[in-house]
Amino acid sequence: MDPFALLRGGLRFDKEKDDKVRQIFEADSEDDDSTSQTLVVKTKPKGKKGREASKRRHDDRDDDDDDDEDEDDGAEDVHQDSSDEEDDDDELEVDLDEDEDEDDDDDEEEDGEEEDDSVEGRLAKAKRIGPKKVRKQHQIQVKGDDVPPPVVAFQQLSDYDVPKVVLSNLCKMHEKPTPIQMQAIPAMLKKRDVVGIAPTGSGKTCAFSFPLLANLGKHDDSGIRAVVVAPTPELAFQIKSELELLSRGSKLSIQLLTKANVGNVAKARQRSHDILVSTPRRLVYCLSKGLIDLAKVSWVVIDEADTLFENGYETQLDEILHACANREHVSLFSATMGVNLVINFDFPPSANEYIHRVGRTGRAGRTGTAITFFTTRDAPILRSIASVIRASGCDVPDWIFQLPNLPKKQRSRTVTRATISSSAAAMMADKAKRRAWAEKQRAGKGKKAKRGKKKSGGRGGGGGSKKGKKQGAVDLAE
Numbered sequence: 001m002d003p004f005a006l007l008r009g010g011l012r013f014d015k016e017k018d019d020k021v022r023q024i025f026e027a028d029s030e031d032d033d034s035t036s037q038t039l040v041v042k043t044k045p046k047g048k049k050g051r052e053a054s055k056r057r058h059d060d061r062d063d064d065d066d067d068d069e070d071e072d073d074g075a076e077d078v079h080q081d082s083s084d085e086e087d088d089d090d091e092l093e094v095d096l097d098e099d100e101d102e103d104d105d106d107d108e109e110e111d112g113e114e115e116d117d118s119v120e121g122r123l124a125k126a127k128r129i130g131p132k133k134v135r136k137q138h139q140i141q142v143k144g145d146d147v148p149p150p151v152v153a154f155q156q157l158s159d160y161d162v163p164k165v166v167l168s169n170l171c172k173m174h175e176k177p178t179p180i181q182m183q184a185i186p187a188m189l190k191k192r193d194v195v196g197i198a199p200t201g202s203g204k205t206c207a208f209s210f211p212l213l214a215n216l217g218k219h220d221d222s223g224i225r226a227v228v229v230a231p232t233p234e235l236a237f238q239i240k241s242e243l244e245l246l247s248r249g250s251k252l253s254i255q256l257l258t259k260a261n262v263g264n265v266a267k268a269r270q271r272s273h274d275i276l277v278s279t280p281r282r283l284v285y286c287l288s289k290g291l292i293d294l295a296k297v298s299w300v301v302i303d304e305a306d307t308l309f310e311n312g313y314e315t316q317l318d319e320i321l322h323a324c325a326n327r328e329h330v331s332l333f334s335a336t337m338g339v340n341l342v343i344n345f346d347f348p349p350s351a352n353e354y355i356h357r358v359g360r361t362g363r364a365g366r367t368g369t370a371i372t373f374f375t376t377r378d379a380p381i382l383r384s385i386a387s388v389i390r391a392s393g394c395d396v397p398d399w400i401f402q403l404p405n406l407p408k409k410q411r412s413r414t415v416t417r418a419t420i421s422s423s424a425a426a427m428m429a430d431k432a433k434r435r436a437w438a439e440k441q442r443a444g445k446g447k448k449a450k451r452g453k454k455k456s457g458g459r460g461g462g463g464g465s466k467k468g469k470k471q472g473a474v475d476l477a478e
């Protein structure tokens with residue numbers, strides 16, 4: 001069994017045991033030396049200038065669609081704010097080796113020079129400073145193994161053996177890549193699953209559309225090979241348009257699934273289409289009626305993943321992923337993953353750690369949402385985390401409780417409480433108790449205290465007594 005599952009407070013998972021379901025979000029535990037397929041790429045506009053440019057790009061787009069204006073303006077604020085907040089988010093915390101002050105130093109270093117923004121100038125500078133500094137300067141954060149270098153010019157993509165016509169379209173459409181494109185495009189061309197997080201209007205559509213087309217290469221008649229899912233018909237239409245612009249002159253065929261054309265798409269048996277773009281609802285409807293066959297799909301992109309996860313589309317996403325039984329690559333793009341949402345891409349190592357993480361979503365009596373991806377490898381700890389979820393009042397399927405439990409020694413403390421917040425309070429009280437105990441140990445002059453200290457191996461000494469271990473296990477303090 002290799003279930004791909006989403007836990008949203010309660011729990012969702014592939015209804016059937018699908019051994020083809022890929023582990024798209026591998027736990028990157030330290031003892032796992034396999035290379036993680038998933039790469040998290042997160043960017044934010046650089047300073048005020050960048051934010052203004054991003055907003056300008058976005059406003060340009062809004063000119064075409066007045067209906068979206070209010071909604072998008074709101075989203076701009078939310079995404080920018082949350083992007084800043086995410087800096088202290090463990091779940092998506094990424095590999096910034098140095099802090100932003102150092103970025104500023106880099107900028108100052110360059111201030112003396114006349115910035116050469118030609119393709120040659122950018123390439124020369126990238127060569128001089130190396131990929132790490134390029135990422136820093138463009139506020140690109142990455143998490144994952146074996147990350148391909150960011151590209152500073154689209155021309156560099158010819159190294160990836162991409163179809164010439166698609167690359168030429170890209171170069172005609174845009175002068176240079178945006179930060180999310182700089183990193184996500186080469187990553188997807190390397191056939192990595194990408195979780196791309198970048199602000200609204202930062203060019204995410206192109207960041208996945210180009211590599212999707214490039215990876216598909218030529219049109220073939222075997223059936224739909226890629227699916228892009230977006231939350232609204234308008235967004236699905238925009239994605240289809242971008243894909244069409246980028247694929248002009250190639251024979252690749254892009255199909256938007258709409259109410260009106262469902263019949264036609266079904267009639268053509270999808271042989272003539274390479275990419276299908278749809279909202280989850282419409283696609284699931286077609287699947288349920290047997291109108292669409294996604295068995296040949298190897299690429300799945302979920303756009304605006306945050307919106308989809310937050311608005312109750314998990315069941316549909318489950319069904320779509322399940323229908324794409326032979327898929328090889330799944331990527332998620334989103335303007336933000338933050339706010340009241342915690343996504344555990346790596347499975348929490350204990351129930352305590354799970355509570356610690358999801359506690360971020362529901363502080364001060366507020367409700368929140370937690371989504372946890374798990375694979376078979378996580379089964380040993382799944383049961384105790386499922387107990388926590390059930391205790392907080394959510395539905396958990398019974399099969400999870402039939403999984404073997406961890407031996408008592410290895411199990412973290414069982415958490416029994418009505419809500420996550422009350423549990424957090426109990427654990428903090430427990431922590432205070434332990435702190436007092438440790439204080440007593442330190443202060444104690446008597447034989448008993450000395451003996452206790454010796455037994456626990458001292459504070460923070462990894463392999464100490466049970467109490468010593470507990471000391472470092474949980475930190476729920478804000």
Ligand SMILES: Nc1ncnc2c1ncn2[C@@H]1O[C@H](COP(=O)(O)OP(=O)(O)OP(=O)(O)O)[C@@H](O)[C@H]1O
Pocket residue numbers: 057058060061174175176177178181198199200201202203204205206334335
């Ligand atoms: N490299 C680029 N240079 C300049 N403009 C670009 C570039 N890539 C995309 N754009 C333009 O920026 C605008 C916003 O792009 P896009 O819609 O892909 O952003 P997004 O990140 O998907 O936004 P949202 O989160 O709202 O969906 C579009 O008009 C697009 O054509």
